[in-house]
Amino acid sequence: MHSANFYPEGSSRCLLVSLNFTKDHLVISNEDNEVLHTIFKRELIVASKLASTNREVSIPDVGQLVIPSSNEIDELIYPTNKLQWAAKLESSYKAIIISLILMPFSLFLIFKYGIPYAAQQFATIIPDSAVELASTHTLHAMDSSVLKPSKLSQNEQEAFRTQWEEQLNQLRLNSNAYSLQFRDSETLGANAFAFPNGSIVVTDQFMDLIEENPSLLHAVLLHEIGHVEQHHSMRLISQTLFSSLVIDYFFADVSGLIDIFAGVSTTLVQNQFSSQLEWEADNFALQTMKSANISTEAFALALEKLAQTSPEQSKMDKWLQTHPLLRERIANARK
Amino acid sequence: MDKHIDYSQYSYEDLLSARAGLDQETYPERAAELDRLISEKRQKALESTSPPALNRSQLRQSDVIFHGKTAEFFGIWIVNILLTIVTLGIYSAWATVRTNRYFYSNTEIDGHRFSYLADPIQILKGRIIAVILFAVYSIASAFSPTLLLIFIVAFVFLTPIMIISAVRFKMRMTSYRNVKFGFKGQYGDAFATFILLPIVSVFTLYLALPWVLKKIDEFLHNNMTYGQQNFSTELKSSEYYIASIGALILGVVVAGLSLFALGASFSTLSADAAQASTFSMTTIGIMFGYLVVFLIATSFYQAHVRNHLFNSTHIEGVARFTSTVATTKLIGLRLSNFVALIITLGFALPWIHIRTSQFYANVTQVTILEGIAEVVDGAQDDTSALGEEVANVFDVDIALG
Numbered sequence: 001m002h003s004a005n006f007y008p009e010g011s012s013r014c015l016l017v018s019l020n021f022t023k024d025h026l027v028i029s030n031e032d033n034e035v036l037h038t039i040f041k042r043e044l045i046v047a048s049k050l051a052s053t054n055r056e057v058s059i060p061d062v063g064q065l066v067i068p069s070s071n072e073i074d075e076l077i078y079p080t081n082k083l084q085w086a087a088k089l090e091s092s093y094k095a096i097i098i099s100l101i102l103m104p105f106s107l108f109l110i111f112k113y114g115i116p117y118a119a120q121q122f123a124t125i126i127p128d129s130a131v132e133l134a135s136t137h138t139l140h141a142m143d144s145s146v147l148k149p150s151k152l153s154q155n156e157q158e159a160f161r162t163q164w165e166e167q168l169n170q171l172r173l174n175s176n177a178y179s180l181q182f183r184d185s186e187t188l189g190a191n192a193f194a195f196p197n198g199s200i201v202v203t204d205q206f207m208d209l210i211e212e213n214p215s216l217l218h219a220v221l222l223h224e225i226g227h228v229e230q231h232h233s234m235r236l237i238s239q240t241l242f243s244s245l246v247i248d249y250f251f252a253d254v255s256g257l258i259d260i261f262a263g264v265s266t267t268l269v270q271n272q273f274s275s276q277l278e279w280e281a282d283n284f285a286l287q288t289m290k291s292a293n294i295s296t297e298a299f300a301l302a303l304e305k306l307a308q309t310s311p312e313q314s315k316m317d318k319w320l321q322t323h324p325l326l327r328e329r330i331a332n333a334r335k
Numbered sequence: 336m337d338k339h340i341d342y343s344q345y346s347y348e349d350l351l352s353a354r355a356g357l358d359q360e361t362y363p364e365r366a367a368e369l370d371r372l373i374s375e376k377r378q379k380a381l382e383s384t385s386p387p388a389l390n391r392s393q394l395r396q397s398d399v400i401f402h403g404k405t406a407e408f409f410g411i412w413i414v415n416i417l418l419t420i421v422t423l424g425i426y427s428a429w430a431t432v433r434t435n436r437y438f439y440s441n442t443e444i445d446g447h448r449f450s451y452l453a454d455p456i457q458i459l460k461g462r463i464i465a466v467i468l469f470a471v472y473s474i475a476s477a478f479s480p481t482l483l484l485i486f487i488v489a490f491v492f493l494t495p496i497m498i499i500s501a502v503r504f505k506m507r508m509t510s511y512r513n514v515k516f517g518f519k520g521q522y523g524d525a526f527a528t529f530i531l532l533p534i535v536s537v538f539t540l541y542l543a544l545p546w547v548l549k550k551i552d553e554f555l556h557n558n559m560t561y562g563q564q565n566f567s568t569e570l571k572s573s574e575y576y577i578a579s580i581g582a583l584i585l586g587v588v589v590a591g592l593s594l595f596a597l598g599a600s601f602s603t604l605s606a607d608a609a610q611a612s613t614f615s616m617t618t619i620g621i622m623f624g625y626l627v628v629f630l631i632a633t634s635f636y637q638a639h640v641r642n643h644l645f646n647s648t649h650i651e652g653v654a655r656f657t658s659t660v661a662t663t664k665l666i667g668l669r670l671s672n673f674v675a676l677i678i679t680l681g682f683a684l685p686w687i688h689i690r691t692s693q694f695y696a697n698v699t700q701v702t703i704l705e706g707i708a709e710v711v712d713g714a715q716d717d718t719s720a721l722g723e724e725v726a727n728v729f730d731v732d733i734a735l736g
Contacts, residue, residue, distance in 0.1 A: 053441060103413060110420070134479065138480070
C-alpha cells in the first residue's frame with residue numbers, strides 16, 4: 001500500500017489516498033478504505049522519472065496522483081519496456097563526469113570547426129541574384145550615408161581602371177568579374193572594400209595615401225579580390241547567423257548576466273573569424289602575385305602605409321579588432 | 336492491517352480532509368492523532384499571523400518551500416547540455432521541460448507542489464519557428480537595408496502577439512493542485528502597454544517611464560487567472576518612482592565611486608612603462624565595473640518592485656501574497672552569483688539557479704483563503720473542443736531559450 005495525494009479532475013480539491021496495485025489495475029481508495037477508482041494500469045499517463053521529485057501520474061478525466069518517489073513505486077508505475085534513460089544518465093556519476101569533459105570539448109569543436117564549415121557551405125549555395133541584390137543595396141545605402149562622389153576626374157579614374165584591367169589580364173583573372181569604383185569619405189578614411197558581386201570601392205583618402213603608386217593599389221585590390229573569390233561576405237553573414245543561434249540556444253536560458261556575456265562572446269568569436277578571413281585574403285593576394293612572379297613587396301609597403309594611419313595597437317586590440325595586427329601581416333607579406 | 340500512517344508531514348487542509356474521511360469507530364487512535372495535529376497547526380497559524388489580520392476568510396499562512404538540491408540539479412544540467420549539443424540543439428526542448436519540471440515540482444506551498452505541463456514537442460515547434468524567423472530576419476537585414484526597415488515595422492506589430500502568447504503559454508503550462516493558471520490579456524491592450532506607452536514616455540524625457548513600468552506589471556498581473564479565479568492587483572505609481580529613482584541614484588553613486596577608485600589606480604600605474612597592458616586592464620576593469628553597477632542598481636529596483644507587487648496582489652478568494660526581499664541581501668546574492676559564475680567559467684550555474692530559487696522562496700509567504708479548495712479548473716468550462724484544439728496549435732513557446 002502506498003499513500004499519495006489525489007487531485008480529482010476539474011477542481012482544486014485534494015484527497016489523501018492509498019494506492020494498491022494488482023497485475024493490470026491500480027485501485028485508489030480513501031482513508032476509509034472505500035474504493036474511489038479502479039483504473040487499468042495502461043491508462044495511466046506517467047511523467048518521466050526526474051531525480052527525487054514526486055512522481056506525477058495523470059489519469060484522463062479522473063484526475064492527478066502525486067506520489068512520493070521510491071524505488072518500489074517506480075517499479076510499479078513505470079512500464080518495464082520504457083527505459084527511463086534520461087533520469088538514469090542524470091544521476092549516474094559516470095555520465096556526469098563524461099559530460100563534464102565532453103561539453104567544453106564539443107563546444108570548442110563546434111565553434112572552431114563546425115560553424116565555419118557550415119558557414120562556408122551555406123555561402124556557396126546563396127544564389128547570385130541575392131548576392132547582386134545585397135551588394136547594390138548596401139552600396140546604395142553607403143552612398144547616401146558615409147560615401148561621397150570621388151574628387152578624382154573621370155579621366156584619372158579611367159586611367160586607373162585601364163591599368164588595373166591590364167594587370168588582371170596579366171594575372172589571368174577575369175577582368176569582367178570586377179568593377180573598380182572611386183569614392184570620397186572622411187568617415188572611412190584610407191580604405192578599400194569589396195562587395196560580394198565584385199564591385200571594389202577605393203576611397204580618395206586611400207589614393208592619397210599610396211601617392212598614386214599603381215603597384216601598391218594593385219596589391220591591395222588583389223587582397224579585396226581574395227575576399228570576393230572566397231565568398232567572404234556571405235561566409236561572414238552565415239557565420240554571424242550560426243554563431244548567434246548556437247550561443248542563444250545554449251546560453252539564453254540564463255537571463256540577465258549571460259545576455260551580456262553572450263554579446264561579448266559573439267563579438268569575440270566574430271572577430272576571430274573575420275581576422276581569419278583577412279589572412280585568407282592576404283594569402284590569396286600574395287599567392288597570386290608570387291605565381292605571376294611579381295614582387296610581394298608592394299603589398300607589404302601598402303600595409304605599412306596603412307599602419308601609419310592607424311593608432312598604436314596593443315595586445316587587447318588583437319582580440320577586439322577585426323583586422324589582425326598589421327605588423328604580423330607585413331611580416332607575412334615579406335616572408 | 337492497522338498500518339500506521341505518518342500524518343506529521345500533512346498540511347492543515349490535508350489533515351482536515353483526512354479527519355473528515357476517517358471512520359472514528361474503526362480508527363480511534365488515528366482520529367485522536369489527527370485532532371491533536373489539527374489543533375497544533377491551527378495554533379501555529381494563529382501565532383504566525385498578527386491577530387487583527389486573521390479574519391474568518393483566512394485559513395492559514397504558508398511559507399514557500401523550495402526542495403531543490405544543487406548536486407541533483409548539477410547532474411540534470413550537465414547531462415542535458417551535452418545531449419543538446421550532441422543532437423545539434425533538438426534535445427534542448429526536452430532539456431527545458433526537464434529543468435522546468437525540476438524547479439516547479441520542488442516548489443511547495445501549503446503542502447502541495449507545482450507541476451510543469453509543457454510537452455517538449457510544443458517547445459520544439461516554437462524553437463523551430465523562432466529559429467526560422469531569426470534566420471529570415473538576419474539574412475534579409477544583411478542583404479538589404481530596405482527589407483530591414485520593413486522587418487522592424489512588422490516586428491513592432493508582432494511584439495505584442497509574441498508577449499501575450501509567451502505569457503499565456505507559461506501560465507497554461509503551470510498547475511497547482513491540478514488546476515491550471517491562465518492569461519487572458521488581449522492584443523489591443525498589449526499593443527498600448529508594450530508599444531504605445533513606451534514611445535510616449537520618450538517624449539516626456541523618460542519621466543513617465545516608471546509609470547509605464549507600473550502599467551506593464553498591472554497588465555500582466557490583472558490578466559492572470561488561477562482556474563476560474565482572477566488575479567487582482569492595485570499598484571501605486573509612487574512605489575515605481577521610488578524604485579526607479581533609487582536605482583538611478585544608487586547606480587550613479589556606485590559608478591562615481593568606482594571611477595574615483597579607478598582614477599586612483601590609474602595614477603599609480605602611470606609610472607609603469609607597459610602602456611599596452613594598462614590599457615587592456617582598464618578595459619576589463621570598466622566592463623567589470625559596468626556589470627557591478629548594473630547589478631546593484633537593478634537589484635534595488637527588483638527588490639522594491641517585487642515586494643510592492645506581491646503585497647498588492649491577490650487571487651480572488653484563494654490566496655494573498657507577501658514578499659520581504661531585503662535589497663542588501665539581493666545585491667549580495669547577485670554579486671556572489673556573478674563572481675561564482677566567472678571564477679568557475681559558468682560551471683556554477685546549477686548552484687546559482689538553486690540558491691536563487693531558495694532565496695526567493697524564503698522571502699515569500701502566502702496567505703491561504705477559504706476558497707482554495709473550491710477553485711474550478713478553467714479548462715473545464717471551455718466546452719468548445721475545437722477552440723481548445725486551435726489554442727493548442729498556437730500553444731508553442733516562441734522564445735529562444
